[in-house]
Amino acid sequence: MHRECRAKVFAGMKAAGVTSGVALLKGGDPSFRHDTDHEHLFRQESHFFYLFGINEPSLFGLLDFATTLTHVFIPRLDTDYEVWCGKVSPPREYAEKYGVDCVHFVDELAYVVAATSGGRQIVEIDAHSLLKDVSGLVTNKSILYNVLVSSRTIKTPLELSLLRHVNALASEAHKHVMQKIKPGMYEFQLESLFLAHISYEGGCRYSAYTCICGCGPNGAVLHYGHAGAPNSALIQEGDMCLLDMGAEYHCYASDITCSYPATGRFTPAQRGIYNTVLSALVSVREAIKQGVEWVDMHLLAERRIIEGLVAENIILARGKTVDELMDLELGPLFFPHGLGHLMGMDTHDVGGYPSHRSRHTRPGLSSLRMNRPLEAGMVLTNEPGCYFIEALLRPAFEDPVKGPHLNRELIEKEYMKFGGVRLEEDLIVTVEGCENMTDVPRTVEEVEAWMALGRN
Amino acid sequence: MHRECRAKVFAGMKAAGVTSGVALLKGGDPSFRHDTDHEHLFRQESHFFYLFGINEPSLFGLLDFATTLTHVFIPRLDTDYEVWCGKVSPPREYAEKYGVDCVHFVDELAYVVAATSGGRQIVEIDAHSLLKDVSGLVTNKSILYNVLVSSRTIKTPLELSLLRHVNALASEAHKHVMQKIKPGMYEFQLESLFLAHISYEGGCRYSAYTCICGCGPNGAVLHYGHAGAPNSALIQEGDMCLLDMGAEYHCYASDITCSYPATGRFTPAQRGIYNTVLSALVSVREAIKQGVEWVDMHLLAERRIIEGLVAENIILARGKTVDELMDLELGPLFFPHGLGHLMGMDTHDVGGYPSHRSRHTRPGLSSLRMNRPLEAGMVLTNEPGCYFIEALLRPAFEDPVKGPHLNRELIEKEYMKFGGVRLEEDLIVTVEGCENMTDVPRTVEEVEAWMALGRN
Numbered sequence: 001m002h003r004e005c006r007a008k009v010f011a012g013m014k015a016a017g018v019t020s021g022v023a024l025l026k027g028g029d030p031s032f033r034h035d036t037d038h039e040h041l042f043r044q045e046s047h048f049f050y051l052f053g054i055n056e057p058s059l060f061g062l063l064d065f066a067t068t069l070t071h072v073f074i075p076r077l078d079t080d081y082e083v084w085c086g087k088v089s090p091p092r093e094y095a096e097k098y099g100v101d102c103v104h105f106v107d108e109l110a111y112v113v114a115a116t117s118g119g120r121q122i123v124e125i126d127a128h129s130l131l132k133d134v135s136g137l138v139t140n141k142s143i144l145y146n147v148l149v150s151s152r153t154i155k156t157p158l159e160l161s162l163l164r165h166v167n168a169l170a171s172e173a174h175k176h177v178m179q180k181i182k183p184g185m186y187e188f189q190l191e192s193l194f195l196a197h198i199s200y201e202g203g204c205r206y207s208a209y210t211c212i213c214g215c216g217p218n219g220a221v222l223h224y225g226h227a228g229a230p231n232s233a234l235i236q237e238g239d240m241c242l243l244d245m246g247a248e249y250h251c252y253a254s255d256i257t258c259s260y261p262a263t264g265r266f267t268p269a270q271r272g273i274y275n276t277v278l279s280a281l282v283s284v285r286e287a288i289k290q291g292v293e294w295v296d297m298h299l300l301a302e303r304r305i306i307e308g309l310v311a312e313n314i315i316l317a318r319g320k321t322v323d324e325l326m327d328l329e330l331g332p333l334f335f336p337h338g339l340g341h342l343m344g345m346d347t348h349d350v351g352g353y354p355s356h357r358s359r360h361t362r363p364g365l366s367s368l369r370m371n372r373p374l375e376a377g378m379v380l381t382n383e384p385g386c387y388f389i390e391a392l393l394r395p396a397f398e399d400p401v402k403g404p405h406l407n408r409e410l411i412e413k414e415y416m417k418f419g420g421v422r423l424e425e426d427l428i429v430t431v432e433g434c435e436n437m438t439d440v441p442r443t444v445e446e447v448e449a450w451m452a453l454g455r456n
Numbered sequence: 457m458h459r460e461c462r463a464k465v466f467a468g469m470k471a472a473g474v475t476s477g478v479a480l481l482k483g484g485d486p487s488f489r490h491d492t493d494h495e496h497l498f499r500q501e502s503h504f505f506y507l508f509g510i511n512e513p514s515l516f517g518l519l520d521f522a523t524t525l526t527h528v529f530i531p532r533l534d535t536d537y538e539v540w541c542g543k544v545s546p547p548r549e550y551a552e553k554y555g556v557d558c559v560h561f562v563d564e565l566a567y568v569v570a571a572t573s574g575g576r577q578i579v580e581i582d583a584h585s586l587l588k589d590v591s592g593l594v595t596n597k598s599i600l601y602n603v604l605v606s607s608r609t610i611k612t613p614l615e616l617s618l619l620r621h622v623n624a625l626a627s628e629a630h631k632h633v634m635q636k637i638k639p640g641m642y643e644f645q646l647e648s649l650f651l652a653h654i655s656y657e658g659g660c661r662y663s664a665y666t667c668i669c670g671c672g673p674n675g676a677v678l679h680y681g682h683a684g685a686p687n688s689a690l691i692q693e694g695d696m697c698l699l700d701m702g703a704e705y706h707c708y709a710s711d712i713t714c715s716y717p718a719t720g721r722f723t724p725a726q727r728g729i730y731n732t733v734l735s736a737l738v739s740v741r742e743a744i745k746q747g748v749e750w751v752d753m754h755l756l757a758e759r760r761i762i763e764g765l766v767a768e769n770i771i772l773a774r775g776k777t778v779d780e781l782m783d784l785e786l787g788p789l790f791f792p793h794g795l796g797h798l799m800g801m802d803t804h805d806v807g808g809y810p811s812h813r814s815r816h817t818r819p820g821l822s823s824l825r826m827n828r829p830l831e832a833g834m835v836l837t838n839e840p841g842c843y844f845i846e847a848l849l850r851p852a853f854e855d856p857v858k859g860p861h862l863n864r865e866l867i868e869k870e871y872m873k874f875g876g877v878r879l880e881e882d883l884i885v886t887v888e889g890c891e892n893m894t895d896v897p898r899t900v901e902e903v904e905a906w907m908a909l910g911r912n
Binding site for chain 2: 033036037038039040042055057079085189195199200209218221222223226230231232346347348389391
């Protein structure tokens with residue numbers, strides 16, 4: 001798979017006119033907790049892993065554009081390392097295991113760079129201290145960066161297989177949690193069940209991001225679950241629960257959100273908001289195909305959410321059309337984040353903003369992590385949501401434009417502690433449509449039936 | 457608890473002659489995976505947490521030695537933060553929740569420092585950019601650092617309660633894994649079971665360190681489990697398994713190692729090595745009390761291991777006494793790491809080397825993380841081990857001094873793929889002895905009985 005990725009990058013560089021010189025990339029270094037010897041579990045830097053596929057610290061990699069040969073540089077480790085950290089593989093074993101052409105020691109780096117680089121050099125990193133004996137280096141970071149980003153934005157078939165695998169794994173883990181949840185548990189126990197499932201069943205030592213397990217009002221906190229809000233609440237009988245959790249395998253991510261009532265049975269209010277978001281989810285999924293503008297997809301989702309909230313009597317149309325209500329920026333009040341983002345080795349993957357595109361300033365659109373037309377082979381999240389966020393609603397009630405269109409009495413009485421609903425799936429864009437990699441119960445009926453199974 | 461810790465530090469500073477000025481401490485900042493927006497789950501810097509007990513990023517804390525008042529500075533967060541990360545607590549709520557005297561915003565820092573600091577200032581961190589309007593600051597980092605380290609080295613009764621709690625939790629999790637293991641599982645599944653137990657049952661979102669799950673030969677890799685050796689082996693029928701795993705709760709660690717056969721039944725060779733290490737563990741535990749030198753404890757463990765290996769016919773005495781065999785440095789061949797370390801907020805806690813003590817150079821002793829006499833109230837690990845490490849044994853076979861005392865034929869035939877045994881428990885030093893916080897099956901009979909229960 002990584003050989004294929006390298007081939008794409010070599011081809012991209014050739015297309016950019018680069019047929020000589022080298023690119024030198026530095027892998028990640030070990031990291032520690034503050035000033036202690038507590039070493040974090042290492043995870044390779046994504047560009048480096050994409051090209052070389054090795055999840056070990058303190059490596060260098062080199063692409064030789066004249067010959068399209070690939071070199072990797074490993075630390076020269078001693079007996080002491082072997083005693084503490086295990087058998088040191090000789091360069092030959094690295095070359096075989098990872099399918100790269102040549103493996104050297106890091107202390108041979110300057111020599112190899114001097115020997116391989118022609119008149120033109122592209123040195124990706126600040127390796128001057130290692131290369132002080134190599135004269136005449138000309139560096140240009142941007143060519144390689146742009147080629148790498150373009151290459152990573154469109155996934156290869158093997159990358160798609162891997163993404164399907166980690167999505168299936170995370171889907172199963174979500175379904176597992178869905179059957180175990182009950183009022184009286186703590187939110188962190190949902191996180192624990194998810195992480196246990198992906199690690200035990202799938203060997204995932206990393207999650208794709210910190211689990212968001214927001215139950216009841218906490219569901220309205222978009223990035224709940226961080227250290228200051230550590231999934232620590234007790235789950236209550238009437239809670240709507242929003243669980244945004246993803247697995248990472250071989251440095252590829254999945255990013256899935258399910259929302260459901262703690263009891264396994266929707267109340268009418270929960271059903272109304274849920275179906276509003278589901279309608280946005282399905283509409284976007286059905287509209288996605290190559291060539292579609294992502295901003296238009298966001299606006300489509302916003303439209304569905306406004307329609308749903310009008311139907312639920314939460315937004316008061318007062319004679320206005322949905323277009324007019326959208327113009328009043330009522331959508332971002334309930335759906336303040338972006339519809340989704342590219343996904344791959346990073347959960348929020350590279351490539352969302354090509355150099356000629358910039359961010360919109362309108363609320364909602366300004367949160368988008370992507371502004372570009374879709375292309376076949378892109379992988380992205382589709383994640384509309386609807387939330388009742390006091391910090392947004394209270395000022396809006398007083399707003400002379402928005403206020404009259406909000407059913408303040410109903411919201412205060414029924415929804416202020418509702419939290420939120422987000423439904424998130426991971427899609428592969430195709431020429432004619434998309435493929436949904438996420439396989440979890442989605443309709444109210446499917447969710448209730450699946451949760452009931454866990455209660456028998 | 458943290459108020460008590462602060463009181464100790466105030467008293468220590470007073471004893472060091474500091475009765476005016478302030479100490480300014482910076483808490484941890486958020487950290488990210490390489491150049492991405494993937495934010496690591498935040499864990500507070502230990503000194504800061506010890507004093508203030510707040511596990512949130514980007515805080516400052518101030519101790520005023522003239523008044524013994526404590527100030528905390530929090531970021532001034534906006535609506536945007538509230539939407540993404542949750543309700544922002546006002547300063548008053550922080551003060552109540554964490555029992556500190558005054559809470560301000562970070563942008564008020566310079567003003568408060570100017571108002572509280574007298575003629576003498578102790579500024580622990582490089583906060584000059586924040587304090588550019590405060591003139592005449594005199595800084596001295598070492599007084600506070602030494603007082604903090606001394607304070608953290610001797611635990612308060614409340615800290616001991618917490619350490620007992622997290623030890624009990626990790627002991628239970630180890631016992632859980634011990635009953636679930638069987639040949640045909642992968643090592644990472646043992647890690648998964650442990651982490652699931654501490655997080656689900658105990659709310660521990662952090663482990664104290666990366667789990668070491670070395671089965672078979674991997675047990676001889678002292679810090680197995682890192683990204684380059686990621687607990688990925690399949691567990692075989694004859695494997696001795698070495699599991700070094702600890703939980704962290706409220707920023708306090710536990711550090712426990714159990715070793716047992718994958719099948720639940722010891723072979724004679726496994727029993728021999730196991731009892732050798734157990735004898736070292738028990739001898740050290742029985743010898744520990746206030747005033748004892750830690751280096752002497754290490755040598756006691758080494759003595760027991762040599763005695764055991766002589767009894768197993770692995771070390772050949774050839775007429776030499778145990779003392780003479782120790783002088784040949786045969787001990788560190790099989791027991792190359794230090795006997796243990798101080799433990800508290802950090803797994804390898806501060807205070808191991810007082811300023812007048814330095815490291816020994818002899819193998820084994822040179823790996824010790826502590827060289828000092830023990831004091832009541834210290835918490836430390838007791839973790840002797842015995843390993844068959846090719847990288848050490850092969851050169852020793854050829855060594856004219858060590859070689860003749862090694863039963864090369866037996867080792868090559870029976871032990872080269874054995875791996876290792878480490879037994880680790882966490883002790884509180886008392887005036888007359890010690891308290892063992894770790895509660896796991898330890899004798900061969902206890903281990904076999906407990907594992908058999910899991911198989912019924």
